[in-house]
Amino acid sequence: MAPTRPSVYARRGVVCTSHPLAASAGLRILQAGGNAADAAIATAACLPVLEPCSNGLGSDAFALIWDGTTLHGLNGSGRAPAAASADALRERGLTEVPLFGWDAVTVPGMVRAWADVHARFGRLPFADVLAPAIEYAEQGAPVPPMVAWGWGRGVRAAEDRLAAQPDPACAHFAALFGPAPEVGELRAFPAMAATLRAIADSHGEDFYSGDLATRIVTFAEQTGGLLAASDLADHRSQWVEPISARYRDHEVWEIPPNGQGIAALLALTILDGLPAEQVADWHVQVEAVKLALADTHAVVADPDVVDVPVAELLSAAHADRRRALIGDVAVAPDPVDPRASDTVYLCATDDDGMMVSFIQSNFHGFGSQVVVPDTGISLQNRGSGFSLVPGHPNELAGGKRPFHTIIPGFLARGGEAVGPYGVMGGHMQAQGHVQVALHTVDGRLDP
Template structure:
């Protein structure tokens, strides 16, 4: 890291800490994690507590009905946890196609898979936690009970979600989705910036989960309410679907990039796309892909992008996303050729297919995602990279009455194309966009990182790694630099105004359809923690969001 270049006025600086740190998109949630560290908890306790708090203070992106994934450095090695849920056994692809669907529905019961986040919290805690589970979840319950002031980014997303639900109700009333507006818009509108929101129902559910070690959602009262509501409103998720749900401990995937190693969760998630893209880019000279300055040199925080480097990164990432959307699926149902996709022969072929002119791959699903990412560190060498998501906004639009549980719509991530590896099937996990990342160097931890935002996530991971490895950026500098986003739906490359007109012109000359983004939300929201060789934690939080890092 080039920390000597940080003395620039008017920019967000990284946080430096020695004993522990938390970074996420909501300050109140970050402080929950820090309080658990200061109470004697470890990085895993802090991650679970922060994740639980995020379900309260950022319900627009995640909730108790979410899925989750985690990478945990235990002080010696990295562990992966897949906390994604399966489709209900009562649905079949043929049923959905017979009902007139050519693609998975975005809302309603058909989009709901078993929520895996709560079980993931419990499994992480059982293996690595230190404080009692109830202690870890109580701050989130208190936030829900006492209320909190809604932050700007959340208020904007909340209003858009309520408008969407209201429009759906006018177009086609769905009894399953009525509870959403009652719970999240009781006055007929979303809460505004700074307004206090509270939910005693969510608080009670969190305390029931705390008392049961998370089991209440899968075999207790919350499970009973969920299944009963599904039975009454056309859902097919049943008690066995919930009771049989298990998280999966997995071996993380990694590739070498220069003198670092980059780690991702294996399929059913899109993390492999990051690794494919980086392997393609490693075949170029470092100066050809360093995004803001000559490789190995500290680029000024005000430096403009190097257009040819951005072009190469864009092309490599588009090729990698095409691979991911062609092959990634639940490995229990499909033969995912992970080794072949990362093999030298495939990478070389992909690199040969890229040139000076932009190409547009086919088959990349552009669906957006609303997600929270967090990372934590403690003073015993543990790190956690954790991501949790409803998928689209509040998810399926279904809230279980009396619980505050908003069910995710991860089933929307399936394909209805017959024979596709990711084709919907009962009991199958869908393609997942949410991916936690981790960086090591020579086998030693550098730290966790992540960027949320649908298929921006893989694109964001690639950009953060290039900034860190080629440019030596600390996480705050990397997250604050201008980004690009390839929109698979429109084919446009969106860039930030800070990237400069010259960058836009150069990319357009290379065949990219370049537009200046109207909103920073398309570039995702990232967090990261790097550890120096002296053990200092250098922490960054997304400047495009409401959060900031905390530490001690």
Template sequence: MMNLDSNHYPYASRRSVVYAKRGMVATAQPLAAQAGLQVLQAGGNAIDAAIAAAAALSVVEPTANGIGGDAFALIWHGGKLHGLNASGAAPQRISLAALKAAGHTSMPKYGALPVTVPGTPGAWVSMAERFGKLPLAQSMAGAIALAQDGFPVSPMVAVAWDAAHRNFLNELKAGHFQPWFDTFAAAGRAPRAGEVWRSPGHAQTLQSIASDNAASFYRGALAEKIAACVQGAGGYLDVADLAAYQPQWVDPISVNYRGYDVWEIPPNGHGLVALMALNILKGFDFSERDTVLTHHRQIEAIKLAFADGHAHIAEASAMRVSVCDLLSDAYADERRRLIGPRATLPIAGEPPRGGTVYLSTADSEGNMVSLIQSNYMGFGSGLVVPGTGIALHNRGNNFTLDADHPNCLAPGKRPYHTIIPGFLTKDGAAIGPFGVMGGFMQPQGHVQMVMNTVDFALNPQAALDAPRWEWLQGNKVNLEHTAPEHLFRSLAALGHEVAWSGNQHAFGRGQIIWRDAQGVLCGGTEPRSDGSIAAW
């Protein structure tokens, strides 16, 4: 059952659970949380605060997201949950035949070919226009100031920045990658923790988005610069692709897990994987968290869910199996029967036919936002539009070049997408937003956060502090180095190929805000990052 008691706290942490009444912003970077809180205190609502924090994160955590990426959001407003899919499509001029003729057998990781239309600016505009109380320029003012005046780089961001720089020195040799180094490593290295970093080009781009509601980004001078950058690097994105872009408001999907409705964005995102795993797991009883049986069943369920996800998830119009069929109780029963006493290799079933930032916000009016935005793999494609601070993402890397697969590359098609916001409700009332960023760790993090909350009665901070596991492939599983040693030995005895990992970034970074029946907000933030909660 839900537990907001700060004394129920079995895992060591340098943070305490946070309570507030009038508003709360939880992010992985303190300056972004403060930007959101300032907007709340200026009369904005949770939607305005989410935009403020998201725009600020594009500046203060460029290692994980930016203006040139995608975004998804779940927004509780007016007693209803609304979904926003602001992911972008592949260029209209790209083709499977062209990539195969060029010798590609899989989608490239870096460069122009995996660049799809960036959706993040469109997300901010759509949220402000539909649900915001303040002008976009007011919500984004804090982010613009951070980019123009500079900010001291936080410790975990500095670590990620240095790792990205060292990787790019090895990976990005062509001349069209030089703007990345000019923008993000002008001193010949990544900025260090506490060092002030400025990005005037980023500030100008944010100012343009704020003043014309991203018109220049999608249909003006910025669009022309983006298209020229991609085409100059051998890509296909052009001004027509940008001009045609519109984020989509969608109906969220859910499963009921022990009386709580767990909500995700429908495909092309893979929140469906988390829901399939929870649907399998609800058929078991879990009395204790740190037992081998609990972990074994969680891991086996996520393996089965990912097998189905990789086989079936694509742009919704390209899927050959319906979401309803994949989430049916009958199919969950069928998949659950495959979980035995030992680790097994996952296979996809056939149901009956019928580098990322995450933030949460809440206000005193009852509005709550679960938002995630990303450039993918840290800084994305390695392409930066000169003079703009726009690091372009590489989401097209998730396409397959298998012509028979529903997620095969095609013009104007959106790829399988890893970023997913989560939301929890009960009996039609909002409990609140939650999320765990980190590529293919995200559905696994969602399952663990929901179970920590519902099955094991952990408060938000304790739910985030608890040691995590990550299934990789086959029977390979990483356990966080803080997990009990008996789990390592016992899982290995069941056939899991277990390894310890001290890489905190590998296990995702999350935020949680719950609201109780009295309207009190209770938040937790990620101990594996520079996470912060700004409360009012």
């Protein structure tokens, strides 16, 4: 029999993510009277403890929340430090933003995203929602095979890099994450538990303007980072209007730029103009995604800084022009940076009809490998997603958000929710969203 994953059905709520203990934490919250927002946050808070090689307390996050009648979008991505500049890196002879160290660090937005989703949609006390994550961090949890593999890969890579290029900003990495655990080994994070407790008690404020913020900024000052107290204190999530495209009789929803969700919508708009039997050809799917990603990487950046032509990209006329380029022979693609690779996705629903699509990420492995001592806070390397090409829309600048790969998705039909969906895998995510939509709508496969 071919390997498969069984479908799960439930009447009163479902929680889904990559780690069963995180999903079970979300389910516990539902059983305790919480709603889908509470369950999603509880699950999300467990994942830095259970899968630190994919996300950490210094990550970014995005969410789509269906409240039963309306879809809401949250952009929880952080900005580059105000003092950052592309010129400064170019003067050091760099042609791209480094993957590791303080140069790669942007303001972590995930903790604020948890707090903001909870403030608007949560039902249970925030401390109750974060309690399972604190429990796992204090008592430890067994490490499953895939996490052990990713953990080991990341620790070995960090050890090799730091042996060749010592970096005081990364000096505490090994103390937090090393040595790499064996499969089934119990791994606890006491410092992370204390930090999660401070986050729970302050509804996230301590991370941005309290003692935790002071410790982050002090460590940056001591080890060459540009992150300042004002960068953290000024950070806010953004509630945004989700963007959509039709595919057949469905609506596919994404978060608007600075992320790549628009690439999935553009590809689906291109494919929507073709008959199902032609779309079933993998060559056609691949060409549509390549065209969509080429447009996305050319113009998508922080819309607060540059003009991103969302309406034009999603217009029927633009899709017609791009569709006309698809022939029988593959077009050589422009190279795309493949470095982004580590993310966690989760979704939750409840018996009141609320549905949450949520994603958070270190960006690459353990992120920047910058660990704030005695806090359990590891910082993402999302800043390495900036460009150093002068004049590029995604060129690094102080206070600017980088191009983002992580995208939550949502599917509807006739204005009624079908459900949340998402994938993990860096730049592959837009392609993954297209494939999920095609298999669900055309293939009629079980979501």
